[in-house]
Amino acid sequence: MSVERPSAESVDASDPTPSFPPERRNPLALWSWTAVGLAVVLGLAATTRFLESRVPELAEGTALAGFADAVEYPVYAIVLGLLGNLILSLLGLRDRLAPAFRTEFLIKTGLVLLGSTVLFDVIVRAAGPAVLQALALVTSVFLFTWWLGGRVGLDDRLRALLASSVSICGVSAAIAAAGAVQARREQLAYTAGLVILFAVPSIFLLPWLVEVFGLSGAQAGAWIGGNIDTTAAVAASGAIVGEEALQIASIVKSTQNVLMGVVAVLLTAYFAVKVAPEGRANRPGVRALWDRFPKFVLGFLIASVVATLWADNAPGDAQAGLDTAKALRDWFLIAAFTSIGLEFKAGSLREAGWRPIGVFAAATVFNLVVGLLLAVVLFRGVTL
Template sequence: MAASSHDLTADAPIAAHPVYGHAPATPRLPALLPGLALSAAIAAGAFGLRQLPGLGMFSPMILAIVAGMALHNIVGTPVRAKPGVAFSMRRVLRFAIILLGLQLTAAQVVEVGARGLFVIALSLTGTFLFTVWMGRLLGVDRKLAELIAAGTSICGASAVIATNTVTRAHDEDVAYAVACVTVFGSIAMVVYPLLPALLHLDAHAFGLWSGASIHEIAQVVAAAFQQGQQAGEFGTIAKLARVMLLAPVVLTLGLLATRRARHGGHGLASAQPPLPWFVFGFIAMVGINSVVAVPAEAKTIIVTATTFLLSMALAAMGLETDFAKLKAKGMRPAALGFTAFLFITSFSLALVKLTT
């Protein structure tokens, strides 16, 4: 979130990390419209693609970033769209994460119970720390390792892009991390429902295991409900409680990034990432949703709007991602994603077995 020396004009390329930085000045609306319209069109197309056979298992966010990358690498992102694309990745993303808080309540956390929260929190913390440590062993760049760690341990693609507001990795790193959590989360979604009988898990235990370890909310729902209503409902609640931990994780990473910047010998103006204030908006929305009864119809609209805005942000991310740069990163990050997936699967299962 460093200050950028690049102007976001229609005839200038976007800075390396304008998404997470402070642009000198936000372009006026006419300059933003082409990029906003393009990002929104891709997001809308992603919602439409989910209606096709076989694609309903993927969230619109995943389909949006894939479509954005395809458009950028086959046709190219129009220069006139650059300012609006950067705005989608920065401002639209933060607003969407704030709205995400309206899907969570303190009551849901209480419903999970002390044991469930223990399993979720320890699985998340253990997976994040293990992934960052393993990334160091495998020689994966620290920023990319943090993104894979966040996506695996918290909530998939939305955690990756939220974490990058303080990690400030390259767009290709974000795309790679999203690809990792999508692939391995999809594997979990297919494999988990085959295992309850073999592992002697009742509906409650299976729901908790699914919610504590599968990457995306949609993947948790798809897997957990295959074992019945009780497993599905508890798995969803456990997953939402896990999503709530996104706020403290991003705040902690932001503080650590600031500390590294202060000891890195760089000027603070260019190196110090400011505190991610949008996280406090997320927390505020959780508080409001906990004390104010939001009508079911309004909540449905909010959930859809939030997913659409997140899809816009990921579509914009895809529009800035080059396949050649992804390929250059090699297979080590993929190996890290697979190792992190195996860790959270086995570690959370052990905790569930020990506490239920």
């Protein structure tokens, strides 16, 4: 009697190894195909790194320079993964190589390393207005997006990803939320695509609106840092306005990034209690909550504390160690996004339809309006 393998559609799936036909259950054959699959993932990740560095250089001085600078590695990785998915499927190799597409492991490892690049003392060093804006903006935008997603009937996990990405820091926040709520990989890929789709036009739209509204450099930086969802796009847009805007935008974005771990913890608790698989009538106790709590969130927080202590107390050049952690983080996340593309199935996205795009667009407009009001009020008279 054959045993049906549990569904592995969620980022937090417990059994990442797919079932194989009888001729593929030989351990040696399984390891051989896994090694080939790993080579595919690493090759696509290396290609992503190459494109990330070379495309902006090739586009420099052209009309596409701003676009090329804003496109970050998740876009290249997902696109290459999707292309690899198509080619391997046509060749009949995708299922045989699937054991190497360890999205869950790669994402969680990348998230722990991500904690080492988000220092707790950023809040202490940042200006008071940046902290107030981050708290007010993240809270209001998250709750608005969550409410609107519920009104149009989105799946709770998808609206958690949308709310986290648009309110905090784009793709990184979506990754953290996906692990916390056990979102499907297709939902994470969908959200990452929306982040880039909306972030790129903002690079040029916000500096133009800054001129229209007559904002100061600090106000412009606060507005840009609080609204654009990718770090590269924030830097590009802030640089268009000026040095002061760039510095303030970086502070605001960094302050919002610190809230990513907090939101992941809250989402974990909410989904364990309110959206439990056992149903509302049988909510889990403290032990069940701990068993289902994604331990990578603790790793993220511990890594952040360790990195902060290292940066403050390490002899010599502490930045070199932090740069190494950042490079490792990027490699793991690139491999994770490549695996998402390799595992992608379009059925779930077709079911979602256009509603997520409408929710994300409405949330972006809400974010722009609230962020503008907060920037004008909190950064009036602020100068560096």
